[in-house]
Amino acid sequence: MRRWPPPSRDGALRGVRRTPHPHRAGALLGLLCVLTCATSAYGVQLGEKKDGQVMSGATLDVTQSLYYKYNVFLDENPSDDIPAPFPFSEFINRTQADLRIGPFTLGVQFDFAATSPTCSDARYAAKYADAYGADAACIHPNELRGSGWAERAPRNALAMLEKVYLKYQSKYFEAELGDFYVAVGRGVALAMVRQPNIDQDNSLFGGRFNVLTKPVDVTGFVGFTNPQEISMELRNQQIDSVERSLLAGGWVNVRPVKNLALSVHGVGYDLTELASGLVGGSVGVRNIGDAVDVFFEGNTFIYGQDPELDINLPPTGYGLYGTVTGYAGPLTMLFEFKRYKDAQLLRESGPVVPLQYNQPPSLEFEIAVTEDVNGSVISNDIIGGRLQGELFFLMTNTTITASVLGSVDQEAHPPFSRQGEFTLHPWARLDQSIHVGKTDLHLQGAVGYRHDFPFRLKPGPNVSDEERERLSTEFLRNASVLHWNIDIGVSVGIHSFEWVSYFRRYAFTLEEENCWRRRSGDETCDKDDGWIANENALSYTLMGKYTIALHLDFTDDPLVQSLGNSGAVGNLIYDPWFKSSAFIGAEIIAKPIPELELYLFGGSQKAGIVCTGGACRTVPAFTGVKSRVTVSF
């Protein structure tokens, strides 16, 4: 028997795929045609730049994005009596507008989301009753609530003014009121920025100012966290009210002499129930002997304490990060070092949502053994370093890169590591461009191997006998991943072809033999297990404007973030019973004019970074049909 916990009911979805309903497809086609035909807008110049006029030199930028998604679910187990969740449609509209008048910018982002069907739809209610019995209370396939809605949104539609801001900008002074982003240092202390590729957006709502002079910068900010509630990319599943927390802080950067930068910063916050804070600073020296750059940042975290509350926070923590970069001719060397000990802003039980508050450097060039960024990146007790060498020959357009990482992580990150581990990760890459006549060839290939040598954690005095027993039976002897990727692009005149492929082979050895059933149904007992993941994208681009791409992915990875519509990148669900799945999807991207982009995807899509049409983005898992029309004017 495999030993990890069973999957949650809503997470493990596999088996037979359902196809979209044709009548919905017709609606989508109609929508696309209407929007495509209606897009002839161009730049809006609200007035000539003349002194003394109210709207002098004003511009209005509007970006309108429409998304239609038809979500199709997979049957978790076709042989049982439980039907697959019913398919549903999502319609999302985002309007972003910036009005700029001289140094002032007034901006808004307005989102609208709606899903169908709902229980008020008689046909859906009847279908639900057929499947679950006439006495069963009808449940919406996708429920929207959102901030300000105590109950489900009426008609399952939600309109949100997500962002609003007023900015003043001059060469030496900037001020912002409303929503703004903030990143302190190298992200160890605080990083609240928009992640456009996964449409994760957690801003602060309040005020901020920046004073920008040659020798000194000063920044101060205060505001409440304001996470964006409606997502274009991720599934809007059961949007719920959000809690807002107060943050305040600032920094001073000083450049006393050329090539020397000093910085101090501080942040106070109430992300947990207890007010906490951090202070830190950095020093950077550039071009030492015209050959070396050095940077170091240190942070001390002070966590609020209240013995009456059941929050087990350490009193303090710290995060240290440093780099040394050396360069000589075609060679660039980079050494990174980190030590994080209880250096998280948000310390709570359960998974921490990544990319929300702080994003310290991970050292990893590739996301490796686990894509669980909660664990491998933001460990609470890790020390490590990475050395990278890079040779670049401009004449031949050749880049050879190699790196090796070593780290000791004392924190368990289930399900992949339930104990501390020592990690080694060598990695190498070749990047080559060749130009012959009208033909351009670009080749990039990389290969790496990471091995984790686990070691037992010392159970403290508070560990129960049951926990000691669990730790002893869930010990991994070692874990590894072999990974490679290749990217071949050929361009002949107006025609471009590209093949991008990623492969990862995960393997681990257990301390004790375990038994489980193979796909064939036979029972097997051994110490070894593993899985592979392979992603391929083949694309053709005409004139840099029209792209057709075919995606072929395969995985037997039990982390089912890659299955169905069950979640987002970073929102992982482990399914020990998952066997394998292939994903086939096709997409069309058309950018006939800069102001317009049409996008259509159909099929099944594995989560991960996808590069097609010359642009990269991280996509969530999805099965179904989705289209997007983005209009800027």
Added chain:
Amino acid sequence: MRLIATLFLALLVAAPTLAVAEEAAEGATTYPPASDFTLPSLAGENVALSDSLGEKVVVLSFWANWCAPCLKEMPKLVKMQEEFGDQVKIFWISVDDSRDEAKVSAIAKRFKLPEDQVLKDFERKVVSVYHKRGVPPFTVVIDKNSLKVMEKLGYTEGDEKKIHEKVAAAL
């Protein structure tokens, strides 16, 4: 499948029409003005776009260390900068996370980018003004009248020729 085939057909039919619309529109378009900004450079100092506008043609190249097309485009733009010299100023604006500054710096060294022309938009305040979706690579050409005469999302081999043409025409 019938749906996808139908949509594909619709796009193929619509594409030439839209392309013609673009050509027709080019002659009549009033180019929008570029927004000013101040960002820190890898060299450490704050750089204001307005310091370069007016006298030079400016190219903004938004990129990230994980973006393979961006790294393909980078040496092409370096050559362009060398070819045009002082007449043109290219800013390579990194939209990475602040935690990746060491990687940004190493890439800048690799391609020998001038440090004062590599700008750090780690809070994405500039890219969000120039392109709401903010996905690199994204290239903007600004003429001497401070107007955005070209905005291009994505990079495929050969795109640098289009950028080159726009820059040369703007000189």
